[in-house]
């Protein structure tokens with residue numbers, strides 16, 4: 001079978017792999033208690049470009065792992081939209097992403113327990129998390145540090161006009 005000509009920008013010998021893939025390979029970790037705005041942030045900024053990995057949706061760690069491995073193998077950018085409050089939880093994604101050559105970017109939703117509880121209460125149906133659950137997550141929260149392996153780490157707060165992101 002004859003080979004198709006390589007498209008412009010292709011990496012030599014790998015016709016389906018372009019140089020630009022290198023910059024596109026990004027693993028994003030959202031870090032914040034329930035109601036801090038993580039999933040909304042995902043929808044606003046990453047919906048068109050990144051696969052969403054979310055334990056509430058996937059239901060088991062086993063299914064989550066399958067999707068994570070698929071993103072890594074496909075060189076597909078993704079966002080881990082879990083609370084990710086413990087450094088040990090984050091380590092799993094950071095190590096796997098780095099080993100696959102991904103850039104790792106963190107967004108830390110600075111805790112605002114009052115606001116999170118208010119927003120959480122306003123949610124409909126099964127999405128609302130009981131107050132002790134939110135406070136428990138807040139207690140377990142270990143703020144992310146660059147030393148964990150983040151290539152970029154930002155803080156996110158909810159301002160009057162939406163999300164405010166700062167380095």
Ligand SMILES: Nc1ncnc2c1ncn2[C@@H]1O[C@H](COP(=O)(O)OP(=O)(O)O)[C@@H](O)[C@H]1O
Pocket residue numbers: 032033034035036037038039040041119120122123158159162163
């Ligand atoms: N920037 C924002 N400004 C106002 N309300 C917001 C904002 N982001 C999220 N919310 C609201 O707060 C609630 C929780 O947001 P969500 O994105 O589901 O948080 P999380 O995924 O961190 O639990 C939702 O009802 C959402 O509409």
Ligand SMILES: [Mg+2]
Pocket residue numbers: 038039040081
């Ligand atoms: Mg969410």
